[in-house]
Amino acid sequence: MLRGSYSESLQLLNEPLPAALVRSDSEVQRKMVQGLALNYLQQFDASDQAIAQAERMVATMRSALIGDVAQARGTLELNRGDYSRAAAAFHVAATDARQRNLPRAELNAVASLGNVAMWQEHYDEALDHFKLALEKSRSVGAAVVEAKTLGNLGWNYSAVGDFDNAENLLSDAVKKSAQAGLVGDQTYWLNSLAGVYFQQHRYAEADSLAHKAYGLAEGQDDKGTVTQCLNTLSEIALAIGHLDNAEKSNREATQIENAGLDQFGIHYSQLIEGRVEVGRRHHQAAEASFQKLLADPKVETALKWEAHARLAQVFAAEKQPAKAEGEFRRAIETVQNAQRSVHRDEFRVSFLSSAIEFYDAYVNFLVEQKRPLDALKIADLSRAQTLEEGLSSSAPKEPAKSAFNPQSIARRLNSTLLFYWLAEGRSYLWVINSAKTSMITLPGSADIDAGVKSYRQSFFDPRDPLETGNADGRKLYSLLVAPAEKLIPRNSRVVILPDGSLNLLNFETLIVPGSEPHYWIEDVTITTANSLALLSRTSLAAPPKDGRLLVVGDALAASTDFPPLPQGGKEVGLLQNYFSSAQRLELTGANATATRFLSSQPEKFSYLHFATHGTASRTRPLESAVILSPDGDSYKLYARDVVKHPLTAYLVTISACNGAGTKSYAGEGLVGLSWAFLRAGAHNVIAGLWEVSNASTPQLMDELYKGLHAGEDPATALRKAKLALVHSNGNYRKPFYWAPFLLYSGS
Numbered sequence: 001m002l003r004g005s006y007s008e009s010l011q012l013l014n015e016p017l018p019a020a021l022v023r024s025d026s027e028v029q030r031k032m033v034q035g036l037a038l039n040y041l042q043q044f045d046a047s048d049q050a051i052a053q054a055e056r057m058v059a060t061m062r063s064a065l066i067g068d069v070a071q072a073r074g075t076l077e078l079n080r081g082d083y084s085r086a087a088a089a090f091h092v093a094a095t096d097a098r099q100r101n102l103p104r105a106e107l108n109a110v111a112s113l114g115n116v117a118m119w120q121e122h123y124d125e126a127l128d129h130f131k132l133a134l135e136k137s138r139s140v141g142a143a144v145v146e147a148k149t150l151g152n153l154g155w156n157y158s159a160v161g162d163f164d165n166a167e168n169l170l171s172d173a174v175k176k177s178a179q180a181g182l183v184g185d186q187t188y189w190l191n192s193l194a195g196v197y198f199q200q201h202r203y204a205e206a207d208s209l210a211h212k213a214y215g216l217a218e219g220q221d222d223k224g225t226v227t228q229c230l231n232t233l234s235e236i237a238l239a240i241g242h243l244d245n246a247e248k249s250n251r252e253a254t255q256i257e258n259a260g261l262d263q264f265g266i267h268y269s270q271l272i273e274g275r276v277e278v279g280r281r282h283h284q285a286a287e288a289s290f291q292k293l294l295a296d297p298k299v300e301t302a303l304k305w306e307a308h309a310r311l312a313q314v315f316a317a318e319k320q321p322a323k324a325e326g327e328f329r330r331a332i333e334t335v336q337n338a339q340r341s342v343h344r345d346e347f348r349v350s351f352l353s354s355a356i357e358f359y360d361a362y363v364n365f366l367v368e369q370k371r372p373l374d375a376l377k378i379a380d381l382s383r384a385q386t387l388e389e390g391l392s393s394s395a396p397k398e399p400a401k402s403a404f405n406p407q408s409i410a411r412r413l414n415s416t417l418l419f420y421w422l423a424e425g426r427s428y429l430w431v432i433n434s435a436k437t438s439m440i441t442l443p444g445s446a447d448i449d450a451g452v453k454s455y456r457q458s459f460f461d462p463r464d465p466l467e468t469g470n471a472d473g474r475k476l477y478s479l480l481v482a483p484a485e486k487l488i489p490r491n492s493r494v495v496i497l498p499d500g501s502l503n504l505l506n507f508e509t510l511i512v513p514g515s516e517p518h519y520w521i522e523d524v525t526i527t528t529a530n531s532l533a534l535l536s537r538t539s540l541a542a543p544p545k546d547g548r549l550l551v552v553g554d555a556l557a558a559s560t561d562f563p564p565l566p567q568g569g570k571e572v573g574l575l576q577n578y579f580s581s582a583q584r585l586e587l588t589g590a591n592a593t594a595t596r597f598l599s600s601q602p603e604k605f606s607y608l609h610f611a612t613h614g615t616a617s618r619t620r621p622l623e624s625a626v627i628l629s630p631d632g633d634s635y636k637l638y639a640r641d642v643v644k645h646p647l648t649a650y651l652v653t654i655s656a657c658n659g660a661g662t663k664s665y666a667g668e669g670l671v672g673l674s675w676a677f678l679r680a681g682a683h684n685v686i687a688g689l690w691e692v693s694n695a696s697t698p699q700l701m702d703e704l705y706k707g708l709h710a711g712e713d714p715a716t717a718l719r720k721a722k723l724a725l726v727h728s729n730g731n732y733r734k735p736f737y738w739a740p741f742l743l744y745s746g747s
Contacts, residue, residue, distance in 0.1 A: 001037050002144070004184025006221040009037040028057050028065045032072045039076045041221060042263055047076050067096030067105050074112055078119065081298065087116045107136045111149050118156050121301055124344045126156050147176035151189040158196050159302070160342060161353030161666070164619045166196045184225065187216040191229045198236055199354060201424070207236045227253040227265035234272045243279045250276060267299050271307060278314060286314050302354065305334035309358040316365050328362040332381065339385060345643065346622050348386040349668045356382060356666035360423045367428070372439035376430045377404050379421045382667040383531035387679055406432045409536050415493035418484060419532065422448060422500035431484040440483045449501040451476050456504060459736045466511060466519060473511035477520065481510060493715065494524045495535065495745070503664040506689060506742060508722070509735045519726065525719045529745045530669055537747040543708045544606045544650055549584040551575055553611030555592040555628045558635035562613045562627045571611040571655060571698040578709040593631035598645060606650045614656025614673065618663045621671035626656055639676035647681040651714050655697055659687030660742060678746040684714045688740035696737040700725060718743050
């Protein structure tokens with residue numbers, strides 16, 4: 001049974017027991033395993049009868065297998081979708097295992113409760129169960145449960161759009177399942193991994209894995225996995241334009257489902273059927289497929305929002321814009337409600353990764369309807385949702401239509417706003433100034449992404465990109481800024497609202513062509529913002545008079561990886577020039593710990609400054625941290641801890657490597673230390689996009705605080721500090737030294 005050979009399992013179970021064992025635990029076991037095998041064959045009524053017999057025998061015999069039978073009952077009810085009965089049964093199994101001191105049995109029950117939560121789309125709760133199950137499985141050497149739990153964790157992360165963690169966990173699950181002889185599980189997780197590759201647009205890898213999974217599934221009894229593999233193959237075929245292959249795979253899946261051999265893939269196959277009809281331009285048939293799906297109350301939330309969006313596209317193709325817009329709105333509302341039901345930031349920040357394409361479809365629809373301002377509103381609706389909801393504010397989540405006035409933001413900030421939207425087919429730039437809002441069409445994201453990656457890499461070369469006439473720096477300026485050039489006065493302010501790979505780009509480094517090529521920082525003062533909604537609550541306030549500074553730096557060696565910063569003490573000392581002893585609190589040396597920082601009432605300071613090492617986590621961005629002095633076994637101030645402590649700081653400066661983070665999430669942007677401080681309530685944050693130089697950073701920070709002390713706002717002061725390095729004669733004029741630091745504007 002564990003190998004997925006359910007029919008063979010049932011044949012063995014049909015062998016009669018010796019008479020002496022008929023009323024024994026062996027008979028209970030026989031009925032229980034029979035019920036499980038029938039369950040996996042999706043013969044639920046027959047499975048129910050077998051498990052019910054086992055339950056009656058357990059009750060009359062007072063058998064020691066009460067927990068095992070309860071586990072089987074929970075497994076059946078989970079597959080039948082009766083989650084309350086499943087949870088009750090698993091709780092019985094867990095309690096019995098605890099009382100009998102059976103750690104492996106308890107482990108099975110805990111892991112199964114994770115499945116109950118996951119299928120109810122309670123991803124936070126599922127994560128708790130799975131993490132506990134993984135820890136316990138490793139402590140008792142339960143390889144089977146470990147393999148299953150790794151896969152469930154990976155699926156859980158995939159469901160909320162965290163594809164990096166999903167890929168790592170599912171890859172481990174495939175290996176562990178193969179080692180444990182769990183061929184059925186190995187097949188299932190292999191197909192799930194193919195789905196993750198598909199979501200990342202890695203179509204060749206996805207297709208290869210899906211075919212491998214399908215080959216394994218064909219030799220097993222689990223028709224549910226077969227149809228899932230076929231559906232994955234259909235999705236990939238649709239994405240790469242192979243409509244015939246998509247239809248063929250979907251037809252095979254539907255035949256299995258119509259024969260009553262699989263009940264789990266029906267909704268997915270229905271959605272794909274509609275998409276194939278769209279590809280054939282059979283709009284009425286497509287509409288019928290999507291409407292049938294939406295009429296079923298049992299449809300998973302992710303399929304529901306996709307069906308609404310696909311139906312909207314059908315109506316748009318049929319020239320029914322009012323109906324199309326209604327379906328797009330329902331799709332976005334479904335996505336937003338699902339995102340709001342997730343409470344943990346680590347899941348919320350990644351959630352839109354699997355749904356952003358439907359925002360894009362809505363944006364494109366509105367553009368085609370010649371409604372660029374409405375398109376901008378929907379694009380902004382996807383931005384910084386976790387960040388915004390985490391900030392205490394009386395402002396409504398989505399302003400009324402009459403209140404959506406980006407030009408008033410530009411006027412109040414005396415700035416030109418550049419709002420970017422990157423997508424696979426085509427991208428957009430909205431240029432917003434006090435007079436008007438203009439929309440410009442840009443190339444698809446692939447061209448832009450490649451240029452950003454290549455140009456960033458050039459900063460680590462010994463040559464200056466400006467002196468070498470770097471082609472990527474020129475091309476990116478031509479693509480991203482030149483179309484808006486006439487709308488941006490020289491020596492004016494610009495607020496960048498980036499998207500996708502542009503979150504990793506410092507626009508100040510773009511090379512302006514002409515008779516005297518130069519970096520764009522020479523022409524404008526730039527701030528980075530997360531969304532128009534947050535920007536509407538931002539002001540150009542001058543630095544507070546007599547503001548207090550809390551500086552943390554010159555930390556002791558935390559480990560061999562984090563020795564003392566050579567210039568840490570110098571940077572702390574330079575700040576003494578701008579804040580009197582009564583205005584500042586220094587946490588240095590042994591006092592530079594996370595505990596001391598959090599207990600120093602940071603919410604009462606106008607300025608927070610960290611002159612330390614920093615780390616950024618790509619797979620778990622809220623594990624990004626500033627490295628401080630050892631305090632027991634700890635030496636890190638984590639981003640996840642920062643968000644729990646409300647701040648009112650005018651400016652937070654993270655003078656550390658990768659303070660802005662390294663992973664950009666759809667809608668949310670870069671998530672790391674800078675995001676965490678904004679989430680905590682800081683009004684402005686300065687943080688680095690890459691490793692910062694210990695040699696040049698103290699000089700840059702000295703110039704920054706000199707400007708702040710003179711009453712300049714952070715954007716002006718930071719730009720002047722950078723220009724001091726740009727105009728220097730040594731190496732510091734190269735972007736590597738001055739360009740990592742960006743100013744992020746909060747609320």
